[in-house]
Amino acid sequence: MKAIECLKYGAPENLVLNEVEKPSPKDNEVLIKIHATSVTTSDVLIRGLKASPVARFMVQLIFGFGKPKNSILGMVSSGVVERKGKDVTLFDIGDEVFAYGSVSPTKRHFGSYAEYICLPEDWNLALKPTNLSFEEAAAIPYGGLLATHLLKRTSLKSGDRVLIYGASGSIGTMVVQLAKNAGAKVTSVCSSKNFGMVHSLGSDKLIDYTSSNAEAQLETYDYVIDAVGNSKSSVLKEKSKKALTPNGKYISIDQGTPLTPKDAFINLKTLAEQEKIKPVIDRVYPLEKMAEAHQYVEMGHKRGNVVITV
Incomplete structure (x- = not known):
């Protein structure tokens, strides 16, 4: 072969x-x-x-x-x-x-x-x-399973405010959709050229990380989820780590060993069939x-x- x-x-x-x-x-x-x-x-x-x-x-x-x-x-x-x-x-x-x-x-x-x-x-x-x-x-599998791993480290509930750094990548696009399915209010960080795509996946607010006033657009969030990890950084990312509510939590894809259990894989299949997530x-x-x-x-x-x- x-x-x-x-x-x-x-x-x-x-x-x-x-x-x-x-x-x-x-x-x-x-x-x-x-x-x-x-x-x-x-x-x-x-x-x-x-x-x-x-x-x-x-x-x-x-x-x-x-x-x-x-x-x-x-x-x-x-x-x-x-x-x-x-x-x-x-x-x-x-x-x-x-x-x-x-x-x-x-x-x-x-x-x-x-x-x-x-x-x-x-x-x-x-x-x-x-x-x-x-x-x-x-x-579906790579981004979907890693996104599931990130969200399992939260206690996400409807109405929670979530910031997703790196929302336009394979992991980020799945985090956006899974968080939105859970009822979260999603703010996505990506470049402006990807705004349309990320908004179509469910983002409520968008921040262009290249914008000169990007840091000023930060609010406070129940969860800040870093979908790109240590390979990329910026002033905006560093400030976003502190843009948390009193009980807020910063979660990075580089923290811990990602788990990929069978039930998470099957859940992605079900969500795709229900058209609740799209690759x-x-x-x-x-x-x-x-x-x-x-x-x-x-x-x-x-x-x-x-x-x-x-």
Whole structure:
């Protein structure tokens, strides 16, 4: 099968299209013919290994020194079940599915930058929402699960005021929608070119972080949610950390280890089918343009998700 392999950490050019052995499903696994995957910020961070010396060491301790132990990156997939192991009961051949290759910090499976992948049936794997294309389905798991992780650290209730810093990215666009579904009053921080899109997702107020009077537009919030983490900072972000009500809370995506439980994954599927959340896709690239897709994501200005068709 065709797959994109990461030959070593570093530049996007280290992502190379090769022919590799097609996987075979174990007794509890399904073999998925992948139709779409996505390039996430996490993928770019792993491939580029741009971090502090301590963080670089930790990344290599987990993923491999010098180059990834699993040379095929990618954790998001959508496609069709082509084969299944003898113990599989939840899926049939021909089922259209979508998946995220992680159910806990110790149970992860990369490999979606390829034509095929095998995953256990009880992992974050489900029938694809029928109202979404394969490309749209591939744009849900990463941002949706991380957004859910952020909001689970709140006690969000209807009427709460929430500021979302980085509202136009893959995580931020999902936080906006999930917070709005909970009845929050949402203020979104992003560039003005993304105002229309973020407003359509439910934002009540918008702040352009490049504006000269951005800090003056801050109010006080029950929750300030940082969906971009330490990779980006500004005077506005630093001031927003203190723009809290007496019992307010600042929450960053870089705090703690994100959890991706199966119930959260299934909830995203349900919300998508009910059209309570919708994936945002910025660009779509073919598999052979993976390096170009990584270059674009690395620039840090994508709207929502970058999807790869396989």
